[in-house]
Amino acid sequence: MRTLVGVFSGLIVLTILTVVTSRIDLGILNVPLALTIAIGKASLVVLFFMALKWDNRVNGIVLLLGVLFVSIFLIFTLFDTAFRGDLSNVDDTTIMDMEREMTGGDAAADHSEDGSAAAPADH
Amino acid sequence: MSVATATTEIPGKQVTYLNHEKSIKSWLLTLDHKRIGLLYMSTIVVVFLAAGILALLVRIELMSPGRTIVDAQTYNQFFSLHGILMVFLFIVPSVPAILGNFIMPIQLGAIDVAFPRLNLASYYIYMVGGVLVVAAMLLGQIDTGWTFYTPYSSRLGAPIIFMTLAIFIAGFSSILTGINFIVTIHKMRAPGLTWNRLPLFVWSIYATSIVQVLATPVIGITMLLLLLEKTLGIGIFDPALGGDPILFQHFFWFYSHPAVYIMILPAFGIISDLMGTFSRHEVMGYKFVALSSVAIAFLGFLVWGHHMFVSGQSAVSSIVFSLITYLIGIPTGVKVINWVGTMYKGSVSLKTPMLYALSFLFLFSIGGFTGVMLGVLGVDIHLHDTYFVVAHFHYVMMGGTVVALIGGLHYWWPKITGKMYNETAGRIACALIFIGFNVTFFTQFVLGTKGMPRRYYDYQPQYADLHALSTYGSWILAAGLFLVLFTFIHSLMRGAAAPSNPWGGASLEWTHTSSPPSPHNFDEQPIVTHGPYDYHHYYHGDGQSAEAELAPPSKA
Amino acid sequence: MSTASAHHPKLQHHFVSMDQQFDASKLGMWLFLITEILLFSGMFVAYTVYRVWHPEVFEALSGALDWRLGGVNTLVLLASSFTVAASIHHIQNDNRKGLVRNVILTIIFAGVFMFIKYLEYSGKFSHGVFPGEAYAPFGDHYGHYADVPYAPQFFSIYFVMTGIHGVHVLVGMGIFAWLAFRGARGDFSSEYYTPVELSGLYWHLVDIIWIFLFPLLYLI
Ligand SMILES: [Cu+2]
Numbered sequence: 001m002r003t004l005v006g007v008f009s010g011l012i013v014l015t016i017l018t019v020v021t022s023r024i025d026l027g028i029l030n031v032p033l034a035l036t037i038a039i040g041k042a043s044l045v046v047l048f049f050m051a052l053k054w055d056n057r058v059n060g061i062v063l064l065l066g067v068l069f070v071s072i073f074l075i076f077t078l079f080d081t082a083f084r085g086d087l088s089n090v091d092d093t094t095i096m097d098m099e100r101e102m103t104g105g106d107a108a109a110d111h112s113e114d115g116s117a118a119a120p121a122d123h
Numbered sequence: 124m125s126v127a128t129a130t131t132e133i134p135g136k137q138v139t140y141l142n143h144e145k146s147i148k149s150w151l152l153t154l155d156h157k158r159i160g161l162l163y164m165s166t167i168v169v170v171f172l173a174a175g176i177l178a179l180l181v182r183i184e185l186m187s188p189g190r191t192i193v194d195a196q197t198y199n200q201f202f203s204l205h206g207i208l209m210v211f212l213f214i215v216p217s218v219p220a221i222l223g224n225f226i227m228p229i230q231l232g233a234i235d236v237a238f239p240r241l242n243l244a245s246y247y248i249y250m251v252g253g254v255l256v257v258a259a260m261l262l263g264q265i266d267t268g269w270t271f272y273t274p275y276s277s278r279l280g281a282p283i284i285f286m287t288l289a290i291f292i293a294g295f296s297s298i299l300t301g302i303n304f305i306v307t308i309h310k311m312r313a314p315g316l317t318w319n320r321l322p323l324f325v326w327s328i329y330a331t332s333i334v335q336v337l338a339t340p341v342i343g344i345t346m347l348l349l350l351l352e353k354t355l356g357i358g359i360f361d362p363a364l365g366g367d368p369i370l371f372q373h374f375f376w377f378y379s380h381p382a383v384y385i386m387i388l389p390a391f392g393i394i395s396d397l398m399g400t401f402s403r404h405e406v407m408g409y410k411f412v413a414l415s416s417v418a419i420a421f422l423g424f425l426v427w428g429h430h431m432f433v434s435g436q437s438a439v440s441s442i443v444f445s446l447i448t449y450l451i452g453i454p455t456g457v458k459v460i461n462w463v464g465t466m467y468k469g470s471v472s473l474k475t476p477m478l479y480a481l482s483f484l485f486l487f488s489i490g491g492f493t494g495v496m497l498g499v500l501g502v503d504i505h506l507h508d509t510y511f512v513v514a515h516f517h518y519v520m521m522g523g524t525v526v527a528l529i530g531g532l533h534y535w536w537p538k539i540t541g542k543m544y545n546e547t548a549g550r551i552a553c554a555l556i557f558i559g560f561n562v563t564f565f566t567q568f569v570l571g572t573k574g575m576p577r578r579y580y581d582y583q584p585q586y587a588d589l590h591a592l593s594t595y596g597s598w599i600l601a602a603g604l605f606l607v608l609f610t611f612i613h614s615l616m617r618g619a620a621a622p623s624n625p626w627g628g629a630s631l632e633w634t635h636t637s638s639p640p641s642p643h644n645f646d647e648q649p650i651v652t653h654g655p656y657d658y659h660h661y662y663h664g665d666g667q668s669a670e671a672e673l674a675p676p677s678k679a
Numbered sequence: 680m681s682t683a684s685a686h687h688p689k690l691q692h693h694f695v696s697m698d699q700q701f702d703a704s705k706l707g708m709w710l711f712l713i714t715e716i717l718l719f720s721g722m723f724v725a726y727t728v729y730r731v732w733h734p735e736v737f738e739a740l741s742g743a744l745d746w747r748l749g750g751v752n753t754l755v756l757l758a759s760s761f762t763v764a765a766s767i768h769h770i771q772n773d774n775r776k777g778l779v780r781n782v783i784l785t786i787i788f789a790g791v792f793m794f795i796k797y798l799e800y801s802g803k804f805s806h807g808v809f810p811g812e813a814y815a816p817f818g819d820h821y822g823h824y825a826d827v828p829y830a831p832q833f834f835s836i837y838f839v840m841t842g843i844h845g846v847h848v849l850v851g852m853g854i855f856a857w858l859a860f861r862g863a864r865g866d867f868s869s870e871y872y873t874p875v876e877l878s879g880l881y882w883h884l885v886d887i888i889w890i891f892l893f894p895l896l897y898l899i
Contacts, residue, residue, distance in 0.1 A: 012757065022898035031899050034899045049879075056702060062710055063713065070720040076427070080369065081732065084437050241707075306707045310706065311703075337717060340720075351810075351835075356813075359729075365829055365832055
């Protein structure tokens with residue numbers, strides 16, 4: 001019971017800490033700090049309130065497995081979204097435009113016709 | 124050990140799980156894993172029939188260019204429903220829910236799964252999902268394909284709400300089954316049944332369940348977000364509202380690629396057991412086969428982007444996903460090599476289940492190799508969304524999972540029903556399925572490389588001959604499948620009584636239970652002293668009784 | 680929980696011992712918890728993706744949420760987690776009164792949480808801050824967010840995340856009401872308290888989700 005009270009007090013202190021630090025502008029450290037505190041709080045809850053510290057090891061492995069796969073989900077999605085549009089060979093000129101340039105001449109007449117079809121390509 | 128107790132009784136008079144209670148209620152509210160397995164079987168067979176008929180209709184429509192029997196809108200609904208039914212209601216639950224439920228606890232030497240009530244609940248949750256799918260079907264308009272890509276799906280009419288809910292709910296059933304099985308395998312093993320003595324079918328169910336537990340919640344939240352996109356317009360996926368449609372594809376494939384392994388891993392387990400028993404030879408590289416299931420389960424989570432090479436995702440992610448896709452070839456290759464090696468110097472008996480296992484080996488290898496081809500960035504740009512892809516995943520899903528499932532059903536049929544089936548009919552059906560399948564789908568590889576896009580209603584006349592050939596193949600395939608159904612029905616009505624161990628298997632369901640098993644599976648708690656493929660144990664070991672068990676079954 | 684409990688009335692026939700039954704239930708619960716984590720992960724991924732794309736929007740809009748209400752709610756949920764842990768501690772010592780008292784306290788804390796949540800939601804709805812297409816803020820506090828690009832995404836994510844979390848809190852309240860009833864009836868003892876243990880695990884997870892939601896949405 002004493003441990004539980006201790007952990008509870010720790011959680012309250014950390015909550016106040018995260019609120020206080022968020023009021024101060026720490027630049028790029030804002031997000032990492034808030035997340036670190038959150039992870040600390042979550043670990044306290046898991047280890048003591050959920051008693052994983054004294055529990056069967058399998059249950060801990062199960063939890064870590066869950067956390068691992070959430071990270072995989074997040075990181076591999078970010079591989080795409082954080083680098084979206086890095087295909088260097090994609091530019092605003094379409095192949096049809098290039099062909100027109102090469103053949104030259106009657107481009108103007110073609111263009112008015114294909115204008116709508118080419119539009120989605122340049123975004 | 125206690126093998127003989129049940130078999131010495133006169134068949135027909137012994138108390139089994141089938142006859143100890145007879146009311147309809149005792150079936151519908153049963154907590155017995157065996158009966159729940161049969162409930163699943165009856166439902167899943169109906170789903171397979173419905174989705175199979177849709178497939179036949181799709182093939183007939185495609186027999187010639189232009190309209191053949193239905194209009195384009197109906198055709199779109201047909202292939203969508205075929206996909207949705209087959210994926211979410213047939214193939215994902217198929218092997219785990221039927222054979223996993225029935226066989227796995229017995230192979231563990233357990234009386235039941237860890238949570239019998241949860242097991243029954245899973246079944247009814249699955250049924251609710253099924254009813255919602257039917258409701259959405261009847262309301263019409265579902266023509267998204269089974270992939271539900273946004274923004275098209277989020278702008279569709281009301282039935283999509285039922286469909287997303289249905290998949291959300293069916294997912295729950297899958298999750299609960301997965302949890303149940305993992306706990307069962309961890310906590311319910313018989314004394315002496317160490318992890319190294321688990322039948323490979325159990326290992327594969329274990330790996331499958333892990334994937335089910337980790338991946339299925341994500342399709343749940345994806346469907347929920349799609350639902351909110353549709354009803355509230357939350358703007359996460361729909362570009363018109365500032366959302367990102369590619370993000371939907373990430374969400375969708377984070378589940379749906381691992382789901383491919385939910386579908387194929389249990390099939391691997393069946394094949395391992397079949398290879399061992401019908402080669403009468405210990406499965407080569409037991410540990411490698413077991414752990415490769417786990418490796419595949421893990422790697423399966425790191426490759427989903429290979430479905431999105433042409434979606435506009437970043438080049439970095441395409442490269443990463445492509446590389447890891449190749450890696451999956453390694454544990455898969457380990458399995459195939461070990462299966463082939465198991466037959467080497469074994470005494471192979473070409474009974475029907477083994478014929479299915481050999482078909483599997485052939486068909487799955489083709490499916491696997493073409494999968495590696497599709498994982499190549501440059502090649503995929505050419506083949507993406509063509510019939511090559513259609514052929515590839517049918518080789519894996521149908522040539523792999525369905526063939527293994529049917530093989531497994533033949534293998535365990537005597538155990539499940541207590542009846543033998545007609546061996547000749549079984550073999551003919553297997554041959555028909557093998558031929559019909561290849562005619563249907565190998566043709567589609569050719570179609571795909573020639574540029575025939577998938578899901579199209581109409582096509583250029585130069586594809587007509589191959590499309591017609593594929594359709595003829597689908598009829599041969601259907602004939603084979605109906606012959607399987609007929610063989611089983613015939614066996615139920617006329618089949619000879621099965622001995623407790625007709626194939627000479629060495630795992631607990633063969634050595635320690637009667638056919639069909641008694642209500643609590645075992646007469647006494649089995650104690651395991653050897654591995655699941657120690658067949659010599661039953662040839663020379665302690666078993667005088669085993670000799671009798673190994674005698675060929677009376678004429679089927 | 681020893682051999683003496685081998686014939687405990689709560690022992691189901693397919694288990695050998697109460698210990699095996701308890702361990703099995705607990706492992707099952709942990710597996711269920713990771714499915715919950717992965718369910719929420721979808722929303723966390725959506726949050727991260729949009730935050731990486733539009734960091735300034737998310738930073739600015741966290742100011743639109745009241746950190747005082749969020750902070751109080753954090754403390755309330757932490758307190759409820761503490762009472763749950765305490766209730767398990769009590770029943771392990773066969774203190775049934777302590778169990779029931781703490782379970783009821785948990786329900787009260789959860790109710791307070793939901794009430795504050797209600798205040799927050801209604802405050803936003805009354806100023807036109809809705810999830811999705813209905814988003815049309817007005818008034819002193821929210822009006823200037825009307826034309827911020829991707830503000831609808833932020834509020835959609837906020838409403839979906841806290842909404843699904845809120846549903847979990849409501850479900851938890853139902854479960855604890857049932858536990859209080861059974862506890863008062865005397866169903867639980869130090870030999871058998873599996874439902875209390877499992878519900879407790881569930882509740883702590885709901886708390887942990889909030890521990891992450893609070894800074895992500897309200898503070899940074
Ligand atoms: Cu894939």
